[in-house]
Amino acid sequence: MKSMTGYGLSEFKDENYHIKVEIKSVNNRFLDINTRLPRFLLFAEEEIKSLLKQKLNRGKVDVFINFEFLNSDNVDLEIDYTLAKKYYEAGLIMGSKYDIENDITTSKILSMPDVVNISDAEIDPDVIKAYLLQTTEEAVNGLIGMREVEGSKLKEDFEVKLSNINSLVQKIQKRAPITLKENEVKLRDRIDKYLEESEVEEARILTEIAILLDKLSIDEEITRLFIHVKSFNDIINSNGAVGRKLDFLLQEFNREANTIGSKSNDIETLNLVVELKSEIEKLREQVQNVE
Structure with missing residues (x-):
């Protein structure tokens, strides 16, 4: 890299x-x-x-x-006298117009762009x-x-940040069942109150609860994040240009982190997501330096 x-x-x-x-x-x-x-x-x-x-x-x-x-002996010089004259006349006009000292010299004119050109004699x-x-x-x-050399330093930095990300995802994984259970309890409480006021088939309500809880589950996002961490590590240990691959992969990191945040109501999980996104952003900034 x-x-x-x-x-x-x-x-x-x-x-x-x-x-x-x-x-x-x-x-x-x-x-x-x-x-x-x-x-x-x-x-x-x-x-x-x-x-x-x-x-x-x-x-x-x-x-x-x-x-x-x-x-x-290997060099011939060609002087563009027409251009040199224009530089000289422009200097005279400027000196007169702005009342400044005329310090035009031959050496200065010869140093102006394209006045002297080298032609190959031999x-x-x-x-x-x-x-x-x-x-x-x-x-x-x-x-x-x-x-x-710079790439090896970036790789070391990436490995530290990947370790931090992996640790944060593990913490989120531990919180996931707790968060899901809390969501289930809150949802059942709200349904129970609704059932007290309405006549609705309970079996259908339980089915809807199961479907909703499945949508709130963050297990897939966590699994994909672990896979992304491994993929990132594999890429930085491969040969060739890897910058674009890493940049694309970090977009996937962000997508999973945002989804977890949108599904979670647990304060501790949300705090972990904030830390996770911060580490991902640090990676993204460094990836901009990679070929």
């Missing part, structure tokens, strides 16, 4: 290139990959995303790629792509390693 939160970093360096890949991820319902890389590397973007999709299932993933040429795209994918895979493996 893995968390959706993590960070991975990897670098590649030889006599020509220095590549640095950083990947961070946070919670998200689906897999959402955002890449930030130099424009001249866009040819490799889809393959980088494809690699990440093979490795990750859920989470908002941000990929930052820095690429540095160490050998200037660059082999296949070689660059191979380096990028290798470095990205190392970074994502580091991310996964951190996710696994």
Whole structure:
């Protein structure tokens, strides 16, 4: 089991290139990959995303790629002079309009977006792509390693909360016969008063009482809760992405807890249900972190 939160970093360096890949991820319902890389590397973007999709299932993933040429012989620079002129003229207009000092310099204009572009003089795209994918895979493996560490901590927390839930359900189970008997006594008292005032067939009344008491029984809900606890434990001990399964299962936890609450008039049972729903909510919050 893995968390959706993590960070991975990897670098590649030889006599020509220095590549640095950083990947961070946070919670998200689906897999959402955002890449930030130099424009001249866009040819490799889809393959980088494809690699990440093979490795990750859920989470908002941000990929930052820095690429540095160490050998200037491999690089040609193209300057967009038209765009540079527009930046320069915009600076003059702003300075005049707002009466501010004109500090426009050549270096500042060259640092503006898209003014300077790198063109490949002797660059082999296949070689660059191979380096990028290798470095990205190392970074994502580091991310996964951190996710696994976080996932093991979440699993330990889940086990504690599952134990609490199991204990609460056991207490509710012990109260169930008492609660049902109290409901039966109250119901018979009300029926007896009604029979004193009306002529109704007693056998039919007893049948109706039996049917109503069966509807008030919480045995099925308790049994299903025990089954859900076991299923939850099985899922967190399985491999692969489990977050969506756990999220769905917790909806079933809540449904059973709500049904028990709606059937019970016993104060002690209702208090236990409140505690039970609180533990389920704690689980639900933590499940949002699971891949």
